[in-house]
Amino acid sequence: MTTLLIAEHNSSTLSSATLCALTAAQAIGNDIHVLVVGKNVESVADEAASLSGVAKVLCANADVYEYALAEPMGDLIVYLAANYSHIIAPSNSESKDFMPRVAALLDVGQMSDICAVLSADQFKRPIYAGNAIATVTALDAKKVITVRASSFDKNAQQNDQKCPVETIDFVAESVLSSWQSDDITESERPDLSSASRIVSGGRGVGSGENFALVEALADKLGAAVGASRAAVDAGFVSNDLQVGQTGKIVAPDLYMAFGISGAIQHLAGMKDSKVIVAVNKDEDAPIFQVADYGLVGDLFTIIPEMVGKL
Amino acid sequence: MKILVGVKRVIDYNVKVRVKADQSNVDLTNVKMAMNPFCEIAVEEAVRLKEAGVASEVIVMSVGTTQSQEQLRNALALGADRAIWVEAESDIEPLNVAKAFAAVVEKEQPGLVILGKQSIDSDNNQMGQMLAALTKRPQGTFASKLVIDGDKALVTREIDGGLRTVALTLPAIVTTDLRLNEPRYAKLPDIMKAKRKPLDTLSLADLGVTPKSHYRLDKVEAPSTRSAGIKVASVDELISKLKDEAKVI
Ligand SMILES: Cc1cc2nc3c(=O)[nH]c(=O)nc-3n(C[C@H](O)[C@H](O)[C@H](O)COP(=O)(O)OP(=O)(O)OC[C@H]3O[C@@H](n4cnc5c(N)ncnc54)[C@H](O)[C@@H]3O)c2cc1C
Ligand SMILES: Nc1ncnc2c1ncn2[C@@H]1O[C@H](COP(=O)(O)O)[C@@H](O)[C@H]1O
Numbered sequence: 296m297t298t299l300l301i302a303e304h305n306s307s308t309l310s311s312a313t314l315c316a317l318t319a320a321q322a323i324g325n326d327i328h329v330l331v332v333g334k335n336v337e338s339v340a341d342e343a344a345s346l347s348g349v350a351k352v353l354c355a356n357a358d359v360y361e362y363a364l365a366e367p368m369g370d371l372i373v374y375l376a377a378n379y380s381h382i383i384a385p386s387n388s389e390s391k392d393f394m395p396r397v398a399a400l401l402d403v404g405q406m407s408d409i410c411a412v413l414s415a416d417q418f419k420r421p422i423y424a425g426n427a428i429a430t431v432t433a434l435d436a437k438k439v440i441t442v443r444a445s446s447f448d449k450n451a452q453q454n455d456q457k458c459p460v461e462t463i464d465f466v467a468e469s470v471l472s473s474w475q476s477d478d479i480t481e482s483e484r485p486d487l488s489s490a491s492r493i494v495s496g497g498r499g500v501g502s503g504e505n506f507a508l509v510e511a512l513a514d515k516l517g518a519a520v521g522a523s524r525a526a527v528d529a530g531f532v533s534n535d536l537q538v539g540q541t542g543k544i545v546a547p548d549l550y551m552a553f554g555i556s557g558a559i560q561h562l563a564g565m566k567d568s569k570v571i572v573a574v575n576k577d578e579d580a581p582i583f584q585v586a587d588y589g590l591v592g593d594l595f596t597i598i599p600e601m602v603g604k605l
Numbered sequence: 606m607k608i609l610v611g612v613k614r615v616i617d618y619n620v621k622v623r624v625k626a627d628q629s630n631v632d633l634t635n636v637k638m639a640m641n642p643f644c645e646i647a648v649e650e651a652v653r654l655k656e657a658g659v660a661s662e663v664i665v666m667s668v669g670t671t672q673s674q675e676q677l678r679n680a681l682a683l684g685a686d687r688a689i690w691v692e693a694e695s696d697i698e699p700l701n702v703a704k705a706f707a708a709v710v711e712k713e714q715p716g717l718v719i720l721g722k723q724s725i726d727s728d729n730n731q732m733g734q735m736l737a738a739l740t741k742r743p744q745g746t747f748a749s750k751l752v753i754d755g756d757k758a759l760v761t762r763e764i765d766g767g768l769r770t771v772a773l774t775l776p777a778i779v780t781t782d783l784r785l786n787e788p789r790y791a792k793l794p795d796i797m798k799a800k801r802k803p804l805d806t807l808s809l810a811d812l813g814v815t816p817k818s819h820y821r822l823d824k825v826e827a828p829s830t831r832s833a834g835i836k837v838a839s840v841d842e843l844i845s846k847l848k849d850e851a852k853v854i
Binding site: 362364392480492534548559560572600 | 616618621622623624631643698699700703722723725726727728729730731732733734735736737738739741742743744745746747749759762763764765766767768769770771772773774777782783784818819820821822823824825826827828831833834835836837838839840841843844846847851853854
């Protein structure tokens with residue numbers, strides 16, 4: 296029995312979520328092969344080959360994979376699937392796009408967003424915005440699984456000797472959908488999904504200009520910036536900063552929420568953070584029920600004071 | 606062009622669900638139910654395309670219990686033309702739902718299928734992608750903008766790094782993200798009118814689908830709760846707690 300782990304990367308390095316998914320793959324207990332797909336990704340394949348616990352790396356390098364479009368990704372993985380009992384990937388906007396295709400084409404179910412591995416076929420996963428945790432057994436012979444990275448530690452151990460890298464020549468055809476353009480948010484700050492500190496702002500921040508306050512505090516702390524849905528919907532910040540049930544799931548050492556009320560959908564994305572700080576002018580805001588340290592007050596005076604004193 | 610829209614009955618998004626004492630599942634007795642919010646966005650988008658003259662007919666479809674007809678009536682009140690209810694257990698798995706949709710797609714040949722990106726109960730985020738695979742139609746998931754341009758759909762997708770636009774050759778499958786539109790509310794006269802709109806009933810067998818179980822639900826537990834924290838009185842106290850007690854800065 297062998298597990299195929301589909302790596303997440305930015306064409307130059309593996310993401311930390313991939314290292315978390317590797318931990319989940321090791322808990323399943325099979326041999327592990329890592330699939331690296333993209334354009335010009337040989338260096339990523341090389342990096343994967345030195346990870347401890349990886350028996351083989353498969354590298355599919357072609358123009359058609361550049362933007363990880365779901366159709367060619369799905370076709371490639373289905374082409375490789377015959378040799379594997381488990382196909383797993385860290386949960387992200389790409390894997391959420393192509394993994395259910397893989398499952399449907401193999402006529403099996405998909406287990407979305409597992410947060411614990413109990414055995415090779417039994418897993419835990421959050422449902423109802425994390426207000427319940429289901430224990431589920433996968434009944435298909437082949438298991439298609441996405442992994443909630445924040446629930447697993449990173450396996451960053453290196454092997455002295457690299458495992459073999461096999462080149463996959465299969466080139467999927469992509470005819471019905473095509474990439475047009477990207478509007479990617481450039482930021483010098485740490486990546487929200489893997490940051491150890493996050494400073495988030497909600498509707499209470501009031502405007503895009505005012506978000507400069509949140510950013511100033513984030514920069515003082517070397518933190519990533521996050522946001523609630525309300526802040527994204529109002530156009531204060533871009534969609535990729537949304538934390539929550541239907542945004543990014545994070546679990547940093549420190550999560551600071553300014554002007555966020557604490558709706559269940561927001562809590563779903565951050566309540567596994569180690570230390571939570573909430574600043575809100577409403578002393579009854581639900582966010583205080585999950586905060587380790589709450590401060591009732593106006594964020595417009597509290598943030599500048601914090602920036603000054605740190 | 607016909608548009609087929611998926612409408613799922615789920616717990617109301619404002620309700621915090623509780624786990625049953627015997628841990629067999631969550632407790633949905635007397636809990637307020639509603640249309641999945643992402644499906645509301647899907648219905649709204651389809652109705653707008655009809656209002657703009659791009660679509661000729663909006664068909665809404667739900668696979669679920671008798672009560673799912675409430676959500677279909679709601680969608681009809683929001684502007685859909687007719688509804689298809691496929692009778693099934695409330696916890697029917699996404700692949701079985703996708704097979705039922707694939708059978709209806711085969712029959713109705715919609716130019717566009719619009720679904721939500723995610724059910725807020727099971728948090729699966731699977732059905733649209735599965736349907737696209739089964740029907741061999743291109744997919745545009747997590748859409749925050751949809752433009753129909755001749756035989757193409759231009760879909761701007763919310764991705765982890767920002768936004769990505771893809772072009773799909775119609776017919777295609779699109780799943781909605783939160784920023785696609787702001788759904789309208791149904792007006793009373795439209796709710797009355799919706800009662801007279803056609804609602805067909807089908808069984809999974811009518812569609813040639815034999816549901817399969819791909820998972821078994823063994824147990825449902827409440828998540829671990831956080832122990833209550835404290836309120837601090839000042840920024841100074843907060844900073845010292847973070848430094849000396851929590852040791853996170
Ligand atoms: C299908 C669906 C999916 C969703 N997914 C997500 C998700 O992934 N992530 C998410 O975040 N939400 C999500 N939501 C939305 C969620 O339900 C809430 O509406 C949202 O989280 C509210 O954002 P907020 O806390 O910023 O705004 P509000 O609830 O309006 O709260 C603003 C807070 O700011 C405080 N405040 C105002 N001014 C100040 C000030 N000067 N100083 C201090 N405090 C101040 C107020 O007291 C208030 O508590 C989703 C909703 C639905 C229906
Ligand atoms: N039983 C169902 N009936 C109708 N539509 C559904 C059903 N299940 C899922 N869908 C559609 O598929 C979307 C994604 O669902 P899921 O894959 O369950 O997260 C939902 O927002 C609906 O539009």
